[in-house]
Amino acid sequence: MRRKNKSKLHNFFVYMTIIFVIIIAVFLAAIIISPDKKYSAEENRMLETRPDATITSITSGRFMNDFENYTNDQLPLRNMWIRIKTTSDMLMGKTESNGVYRCRDGYLMETFQPPEKRNFDSTMTAMKKFSGRYKKLKKYFLLAPNAANILSDKLPSNAPAADQNRFMDKVFSTTGAAGIKSIDVRDTLRSHRDRQLYYHSDHHWTTDGAWYSFLQASKTMGLKGSRDLYSRLLVANDFKGSLESKSGYYMCKNDDIYIYYPKKAAKRSVVNYVDEQKKITSFYKTANLKKKDAYTVFFNGNPPCVKIDTPVKTTRRLLVFKDSYANCFVPFLSQYYRRIVMVDPRYYYSNINDLIDSEQITDVLFLYNANTFSQDTSLSTMLSN
Numbered sequence: 001m002r003r004k005n006k007s008k009l010h011n012f013f014v015y016m017t018i019i020f021v022i023i024i025a026v027f028l029a030a031i032i033i034s035p036d037k038k039y040s041a042e043e044n045r046m047l048e049t050r051p052d053a054t055i056t057s058i059t060s061g062r063f064m065n066d067f068e069n070y071t072n073d074q075l076p077l078r079n080m081w082i083r084i085k086t087t088s089d090m091l092m093g094k095t096e097s098n099g100v101y102r103c104r105d106g107y108l109m110e111t112f113q114p115p116e117k118r119n120f121d122s123t124m125t126a127m128k129k130f131s132g133r134y135k136k137l138k139k140y141f142l143l144a145p146n147a148a149n150i151l152s153d154k155l156p157s158n159a160p161a162a163d164q165n166r167f168m169d170k171v172f173s174t175t176g177a178a179g180i181k182s183i184d185v186r187d188t189l190r191s192h193r194d195r196q197l198y199y200h201s202d203h204h205w206t207t208d209g210a211w212y213s214f215l216q217a218s219k220t221m222g223l224k225g226s227r228d229l230y231s232r233l234l235v236a237n238d239f240k241g242s243l244e245s246k247s248g249y250y251m252c253k254n255d256d257i258y259i260y261y262p263k264k265a266a267k268r269s270v271v272n273y274v275d276e277q278k279k280i281t282s283f284y285k286t287a288n289l290k291k292k293d294a295y296t297v298f299f300n301g302n303p304p305c306v307k308i309d310t311p312v313k314t315t316r317r318l319l320v321f322k323d324s325y326a327n328c329f330v331p332f333l334s335q336y337y338r339r340i341v342m343v344d345p346r347y348y349y350s351n352i353n354d355l356i357d358s359e360q361i362t363d364v365l366f367l368y369n370a371n372t373f374s375q376d377t378s379l380s381t382m383l384s385n
Contacts, residue, residue: 095156095158095159096156096158096159097247097248097249098246098247098248099111099246099247100243100246100247100249101148101155101156101159102156102247102249103151103154103155103156104153104154104155104156105154105200106200106252106253107147107151107154107198107200107201108200108201108243108244108247108249108252109146109147109148109151109154109155109159109243110146110148110203110243110371111148111155111159111160111162112146112148112149112162112163112164112167112370112371112374113162113371113374113375114162114167114374115167115374115375119375119377119380120374122377122380123373123376123377123379123380124171124174124175125380126379126380126381126383126384127174127175127178127180127366127379127380127383128174128175128178129383129384130383131175131178131179131180132178132179134356134364135179137356137361137362137363137364138181138221138362138363138364139179139180139181139363139364139365139366140180140181140182140183140217140220140221140363140364140365140366141171141172141175141180141181141182141183141365141366141367142183142185142213142217142329142365142366142367142368143168143171143172143182143183143184143366143368143369143370143373144185144205144213144325144367144368144369144370145164145165145168145185145186145189145369145370146164146198146203146369146370146371147197147198147203147205148164149164149165149186149370150186150189150190150193150197150198151193151197151198164370164371165186167370167374168184168186168370171373172184175366180366181220182220183213183216183217183220183221185212185213185216185217188212188213188215188216189209189212189213192208192212195208195209195212196208196255196256197209197212199239199241199255199295200241200252200253200255201240201241201242201243201244201249201252201253201255202239202240202241202242202243202244202255202295203241203242203243203369203371204241204295204324204325204328204369205325205328205369206255206257206258206328207232207257207258207259207260207328208258210325210328210329210332211260211332213329214329214332214333215227218336221336221363221365223333223336225335225336226265228263228265229262229263229265229266229335230260230261230262230263230266230332231260231261231262231263232258232259232260232261233258233259233260233261234256234257234258235257235258235259235284235286235289235297236256236257236289236294236297237254237255237256237257238254239254239255239256239257239294239295240252240254240255241255241293241295242293245292257289257294257295257297259283259284259297259298259328260331260332266335267310267311267312267334267335268281268310268311269281269283269308269309269310269331269334270308270309270310271283271299271306271307271308272306272307272308272309273300273303273306274303274304274305274306274307275303275304275305276303283298283299283308283330283331283334284297284298284299285297285299285300288300288301295324295327298327298328298331299327299330299342301324301327302323302324302327302344302346302347303344303347304343304344304347304348304349305341305342305343305344305348305350306341306342307339307340307341307342307359308330308334308337308339308340308341308342309338309339310334310335310337310338310339310340311338312335312336312337312338314336314337314338315338315362316336316337316338316362316363317337317338317339317340317341317359317360317361317362317363318333318337318339318340318341318361318362318363318364318365319340319341319343319355319356319359319361319363319364319365320333320340320341320342320343320364320365320366320367321343321345321364321365321366321367321368321379321382322342322343322344322365322366322367322368323344323346323367323368323369323372323373323376324372325367325368325369325372326342326367329367330342330367333365337363339359341355341359341361343355343382345376345378345379345381345382346376346378348382351385352382352383352385366379
């Protein structure tokens with residue numbers, strides 16, 4: 001009897017091992033055979049593509065690390081697995097999933113991740129050299145705090161306490177000493193906490209958050225004139241953002257999306273999407289409101305280069321180095337510059353010095369959110385080249 005039981009148990013484990021190996025093989029084959037997905041609209045980010053296997057990458061261990069990230073991003077039915085895992089974690093009382101925290105009042109937030117020292121030093125060095133190279137240009141830096149900073153009281157007690165404020169103070173101190181004027185909007189945003197400054201399930205600030213920050217920025221940038229040029233218009237009331245998909249927390253509040261539409265007194269702008277060779281007379285692509293990432297209503301997402309012309313009486317021409325926080329902010333600047341050139345260093349590969357010369361740039365604005373800026377290396381690469 002014991003021998004029969006041991007035999008049955010042995011056979012059970014053999015069958016389970018075979019089934020497990022087959023499942024792994026099927027998933028691995030599906031990943032390899034299926035074409036790589038380069039972008040996740042649900043998470044609003046680029047996905048890892050298949051890494052190249054070289055002797056150097058294999059011996060250094062970088063290939064295995066890249067391949068692990070690749071299989072995670074290209075896993076079949078990935079969003080479904082995330083949702084299943086998150087549901088089980090919620091039943092166990094966990095408040096974190098894939099780096100996203102379930103917070104009070106229905107908010108999802110990413111906490112601040114401090115940068116690697118080497119990358120931070122490289123970015124600071126590149127910005128200082130850039131500022132020294134263009135001493136005659138007016139240069140500004142708006143580093144926007146994230147929701148976990150301004151709404152920190154809503155974070156769960158177990159959220160890590162990396163100090164974004166200390167990082168921002170260090171950035172402002174370093175770039176300020178290099179001749180780049182700081183635009184610190186933290187106090188402004190804290191004083192308007194009664195308004196919804198950040199989306200519940202997305203990492204971006206709302207258009208209201210951008211508006212109050214613009215009012216602060218206009219003082220530093222010397223933008224004189226009427227602020228009563230826009231009407232606030234509701235364009236969506238069912239927005240759910242990238243943090244919902246990234247975390248798998250699918251019971252978030254719907255958010256409103258507002259745009260600030262120019263009144264008759266405002267000068268109309270022409271928006272030129274350079275790579276697409278397309279010109280339109282609106283900052284907004286309303287068709288995107290029907291997509292998963294409705295935030296791309298602002299400038300259709302993150303094109304590499306956009307040029308905005310407005311027939312205002314000024315010779316000032318602005319270059320904006322930006323991430324996606326700038327997308328709902330830049331329209332407010334249009335009434336104060338004859339031309340605005342927006343460049344996203346993550347996707348723009350042309351020579352930036354040639355662009356500054358050819359566009360006769362007079363002002364430069366760096367506009368990033370603190371989380372993206374702490375992890376991004378593309379800006380230092382662009383400025384160094």
